[in-house]
Amino acid sequence: MNRVLQRVIATFALLFSVSVIAEGDLAIEITQGIDEPTPVAVVPFSWDGSFALPEDIAQIVSDDLGRTGLFSMMDRRNMLSFPNKRDQVYFRDWRVSKTEFLLIGRQLPSEGKELKVEFELYDVLKEQQLLAERVSGSQANMRDIAHYISDMVYEKLTGVRGAFSTRIVYVTAQQFGGGKGRYRLKMADSDGARPITIREQSEPLMSPAWSRDASKLAYVSFESGKPAIYIQYLATGKREKVQSFRGLNGAPAWSPDGNKLAIVLSKDGNPEVYVLDLRSRSLARITHHYGIDTEPSWSPDGQSLIFTSDRGGQPQIYRIHLPTRQLERVTYEGNYNSRGRLTQDGRFLAMVHRGVDNVFRIAVQDLKTGRLDILTDTFLDESPTIAPNGSIILYATQKGVRGVLGGVTLDGGVRFILPASSGDVREPAWSPYLQ
Structure with a gap:
């Protein structure tokens, strides 16, 4: 057997060993x-x-x-x-x-x-x-x-490595009235096929994030009545609760080496970005400001974090160099930029952007030239995540009254929608390549 394929199939076998519930597929519809x-x-x-x-x-x-x-x-x-x-x-x-x-x-x-x-x-x-x-x-x-x-x-x-043999995770939500709902953390092929439910509960789930080796997920759960961060081991179904602090515990992001989580905590007052060492459980505070600092994401080399902050009056994206704590603002165009995610080469920054029309859309900024391009023409776009080959951005959006997933190539030339058979779909996260 081809060795690369053998590793892919072995990884899928581990993923499917979790006790799961089969669900209806997402169905990709090309719109452009x-x-x-x-x-x-x-x-x-x-x-x-x-x-x-x-x-x-x-x-x-x-x-x-x-x-x-x-x-x-x-x-x-x-x-x-x-x-x-x-x-x-x-x-x-x-x-x-x-x-x-x-x-x-x-x-x-x-x-x-x-x-x-x-x-x-x-x-x-x-x-x-x-x-x-x-x-x-x-x-x-x-x-x-x-x-x-x-x-x-x-x-x-x-000439670009394919990303069909990858996975996506996302959250679905169904509301039944009377304040009751059902939330599921689901995983599927990159084309939406073979979906399985990893976690199901009546309290909200949000912010799923893949480890770099694709063996674990971190996510936020409100099952205890307040937000807490959990790590899910996909091969065994085991899950563990990360240190839970008073106030907000959210927005986990794995470091490239898999040994740390960037998280957002409000235990000291305002939401700030911290880095938790998963081996020693030591916690380092990264940002210090009276504004809101949130949505951290690692640079590919692990030396920097990008994050969203309203310290300038409106949400914009900043970058902090971890060894020196040198801070720089990255985005200037538009009155709102958030949820920044970098391509694997570190050159392009995908984000939620709001311009003069006051509509939230997905945009990408070339960090080498500074050019910003708006990629979508849908409504209330949020939560961008990038395929590991940098070719496609997947995001959450609205179609009618329902939340669905949308996709767009990095140049905006191809667009598609992934509607689900039931419930709202949100919070997508694209896996790394399966090793």
């Missing part, structure tokens, strides 16, 4: 794509077994690539043939149909419920093979295999 997407055809993979397979790998790959908005996927009904080997491919036919890239594959039975999947990617215009690989897995892991193939194809065609 680029003007000239690249034509790609994913031919149905052949299957030599004597029984039906539970998943259609080729269709999952086609859906993955199509949802990016970068590719125009050929409908199977328009395909003139269904090759599964190189000698069955007639490039002239695919050129006539204006296909630029062609993916073919074979599914072969192995021992027990195992199967082998061979796939090949071709440049139709050049009649050149770009990828050829064999991977193995069980029938239960066919979606993982499909997402892995999608990652390989995406990287080959764009």
Whole structure:
């Protein structure tokens, strides 16, 4: 088995070992794509077994690539043939149909419920093979295999590492009247499929955050009647309560090394940013101001924190260098900027931005040039989170009277919505790459 895929499947197996409740999928709806997407055809993979397979790998790959908005996927009904080997491919036919890239594959039975999947990617215009690989897995892991193939194809065609084999977490809320509600912390594939409930309770849940190794979540729960921070171990279902102080305990953010949490506490009066060492349980106060300091997030190198503060009169984003405590204001454009999140290269800052129209939208600022671009045109956008490859920002927004998740590429060229079958969806957090 390909070693990278083997690690991915092993990680998913651990994630699914938690006692969970299955839920309805989120359904991605593309609302805007680029003007000239690249034509790609994913031919149905052949299957030599004597029984039906539970998943259609080729269709999952086609859906993955199509949802990016970068590719125009050929409908199977328009395909003139269904090759599964190189000698069955007639490039002239695919050129006539204006296909630029062609993916073919074979599914072969192995021992027990195992199967082998061979796939090949071709440049139709050049009649050149770009990828050829064999991977193995069980029938239960066919979606993982499909997402892995999608990652390989995406990287080959764009030069950017794919993020289909990642996970998202989010909070759903249902209100029943009389002040009663139901809150669920849920986890799903990056495309919203295979959702499971990690935590369910009648008190609010908020601010989920992934550890860098994707083995743990930190989040805020009001189950004791006041906000407290918990750490959830995904492989075992074990959870532990982080030190709970008087007043506000919120906004946890993992350090890149996984040994610390940046948190917001009001135990000394105003909300301030602290760093909690999870090994020694020592607590360091980072900010000192009579204003509100909140929503910390780490720089990729772990040397700085960005956070939201109204110390200048209105919420803006600041950065503090931890070794020196040197402070700088990062955002100036607009009368409100909050919930800053950095891409993994540290260059781009996603945020909630309010400009002259007084509407909350998702924006991104290039920290090298200072340029700020507004990416969304929806309403009441909040809680941005960035895919580990820096390609897409996922965020919470409103569609009608319901909270849903929205997505937008970093350049604003592609937009989509992920409505849920029931309840409001909020507080998304995108996992790191699964190691």
